Amino acid sequence: MKITLRQLEVFAAVASHGHVTRAAEAVALTQSAASMALADLERQLSVQLFDRVGRQLLLNEAGRQLLPRAQQVLDQVREIEAGAAGSAAFDLHLGASLTIGNHLLPPLVAELQRRHPQGRVRLSLHNTEQVRADLLAFRIDLGFVEGPVQEPRLRRFSWRPDRLQVFAPAGHPLAGGTATPADLAGAGWVLRERGSGTREVFDRALANATLTPRVALELEQPEAIRQCVRAGLGLGCLSRLELEDAFQAGWLAPVAAPFLNLERDLQVLVHAERHLSPGLLAVLALCGIEI
Numbered sequence: 256m257k258i259t260l261r262q263l264e265v266f267a268a269v270a271s272h273g274h275v276t277r278a279a280e281a282v283a284l285t286q287s288a289a290s291m292a293l294a295d296l297e298r299q300l301s302v303q304l305f306d307r308v309g310r311q312l313l314l315n316e317a318g319r320q321l322l323p324r325a326q327q328v329l330d331q332v333r334e335i336e337a338g339a340a341g342s343a344a345f346d347l348h349l350g351a352s353l354t355i356g357n358h359l360l361p362p363l364v365a366e367l368q369r370r371h372p373q374g375r376v377r378l379s380l381h382n383t384e385q386v387r388a389d390l391l392a393f394r395i396d397l398g399f400v401e402g403p404v405q406e407p408r409l410r411r412f413s414w415r416p417d418r419l420q421v422f423a424p425a426g427h428p429l430a431g432g433t434a435t436p437a438d439l440a441g442a443g444w445v446l447r448e449r450g451s452g453t454r455e456v457f458d459r460a461l462a463n464a465t466l467t468p469r470v471a472l473e474l475e476q477p478e479a480i481r482q483c484v485r486a487g488l489g490l491g492c493l494s495r496l497e498l499e500d501a502f503q504a505g506w507l508a509p510v511a512a513p514f515l516n517l518e519r520d521l522q523v524l525v526h527a528e529r530h531l532s533p534g535l536l537a538v539l540a541l542c543g544i545e546i
Contacts, residue, residue, distance in 0.1 A: 257299070258296065258299060258300075259292075260328070260329070260332060261282075261292055262292045262293070262295060262296040262299075263296070263325040263328055263329055264282050264329060265278060265279075265282055265284070265289050265292040265293050265296070266292075266293060266296055266304065266318075266321070266322075266325055267322065267325050267326055267329060267393065268281045268282050268289075269289070269293060269305065269312055270305075270314050270318065270322050270392060270393065271392060271393060271394045273311050273312055273313065274310065274311060274312065275289050275290050275293065275312065300317075300321075302317045303315065303317065304317055304318035304321060305318055314392075322392075322393060323393070323526060323527075323528030323529070324528070326393045326526075326528075326529065326530075327528060327529070327530045330529070330530040330532055331530055333346075333532070334530075334532050334533065344373035344374060344375070345371070345373075345374045345375070345532060345533060345534025345537075346374075346375045346377075346534070347374070347375070347376050347377070347396050347397065347534045347535065347538065348376075348377045348378075348379065348394070348395045348396050349364075349376060349377065349378050349379070349395060349396065349397050349398075349399065349538070350378075350379045350380075350381060350385075350386040350389050350390065350394075350395035350397070350398045350399070351378065351379070351380055351381075351386065351398070351399040351400075352380070352381070352382060352383050352386060352399065352400050352401040352402070352451070352452050352453075353380050353381075353382070353451075353475075353476070353477055354401055354417075354453070354477060354493070354494045354496055354497055355399045355400070355401060355521060356378060356380040356399070357380070357477070357497075358494075358496040358497070359399075359415075359496070359521075360378060360399065363538075363541055363542070364376050364378065366541060367537060367538060367541055370537070371534075371537060374534055374537075379395060382447075382448065382450045382451040382452070382475070383400040383401060383402040383404065383450065383451055383452035383455070384450035384451075385450070386398040386399070386400050386524070387400070387404055387406060387409070387524070390409055390524055390525070390526050391406070391408060391409070391526065393526065393529070396525070396529065396534075396535060397523065397524070397525050397535060397538060397539075398523070398524040398525070399414070399521065399522070399523055399524075400452055400521070400522050400524060401417065401451070401452030401453055401456075401494070401519065401521055402451065402452020402453070402454075402455040402456060402519070403452075403455065403456075403519075403522075404522065404524060407527075408526060408527055408528075409524045409525065409526060409527060410524065410525050410526075410527050411522050411523075411524055412522060412523045412524075412525075412539070412542075412544045413520045413521075413522060414520070414521045414522055414523050414542055414543075414544070415520070415521050416518065416519070416520055416521070417494055417495075417496065417518075417519050417520070417521050418494070418495055418517055418518050418519070419453065419456055419457060419460075419492050419493065419494055419495075419517035419519070420492065420493065420494070420495045420498055420509055420510075420517070421434065421439070421490060421491070421492050421509070421510040421511075421512045421515070421517075422484060422490065422491050422492070422493070422498055422501075422502075422507050422508060422509055422510055423484065423490050423491075423507070423508055423510050424484055424485050424486070424487055424506070424507060424508070425505055425506050425507065425508055427487075427490075427508070429442075429490070429510045430508035430510065431508045431509065431510075432510065432511065433510075433511040433512075433513070434510050434511065434512050436464060436466055436514060439461070439466055439468070439490070439512060439515075440466050440467070440468075440469075441469075442468075442469065442489060442490045443469050443470075443471035443488065443489035443490070444468045444469060444470050444471060444472075444489045444490055444491070444492070445471055445472045445474065445480050445483045445484050445488050445489045445490070445491045446468070446470055446472070446473055446474075446480070446491070446492065447473070447474065447475070447477070447480065447493075448473045448474065448475050449473070451475075452519070453492070453493060453494065456517065456519045457492045457517070460515040460516050460517050461515065463515075463516060464514050464515055471488055471489040472488055472489070477493050477494075477497045480493060481493070481497070481498070481501060481507065484507065485501075485506055485507060490510065492517070523539065523542055523544060531546060
């Protein structure tokens with residue numbers, strides 16, 4: 256058997272992009288060369304690795320089993336190449352939930368690049384569910400999420416505590432005060448979309464208090480939620496990280512809800528079969544996580 260690194264590279268790229276054309280661009284090959292490399296790999300393994308659905312290629316069971324092993328080989332080869340060249344360079348793709356990406360990762364990435372100036376970091380911001388999916392598909396190297404993730408294929412590390420805060424516009428009857436369960440049950444809410452860590456923690460807290468929110472609007476962006484609450488469309492609930500400036504400026508105000516458990520742990524996720532390269536270990540160390 257003569258499986259080549261190029262074949263594994265093409266296979267991993269197709270798994271990530273879902274199309275041969277995009278994968279070929281990612282690995283600097285023509286579409287025909289990429290198609291031939293993938294076909295040769297499937298022929299040598301005597302197994303089909305993708306299901307063809309229209310023009311899209313989706314990993315089947317055999318492909319899902321191969322992907323983490325192929326990615327580990329590719330990661331180790333890149334590490335060998337960097338070491339042989341005497342370089343401390345790395346190329347990492349991080350994925351993060353919006354609050355983490357907007358407020359916590361910029362100083363962390365800045366410190367990482369100060370310590371490792373030859374390293375390259377890319378950052379994609381999505382909700383928790385999308386970060387989980389990207390990790391499982393090896394589209395990103397490391398994930399930072401705000402919601403609980405129960406996935407046996409991912410390693411989870413507790414990073415730091417966070418707390419959600421119910422809030423209202425300045426001048427609202429509840430602004431700066433304490434709400435009762437009846438107050439929250441009767442209010443309209445402007446909330447994050449389902450699939451976000453913030454929404455999951457909020458829904459669980461209200462369910463534990465036997466409350467059902469009356470959702471007026473669902474939005475993906477925290478800033479849009481802040482502005483809609485400011486405009487009087489309802490109460491909101493976001494991480495305090497998203498709200499401190501608005502509280503200080505006086506155009507939003509906290510609403511105490513002591514009967515709700517809005518505490519959460521921010522987590523760092525990595526695929527259980529992902530090779531922990533020096534770059535990944537450097538990021539984890541900056542997070543205070545030792546492997």
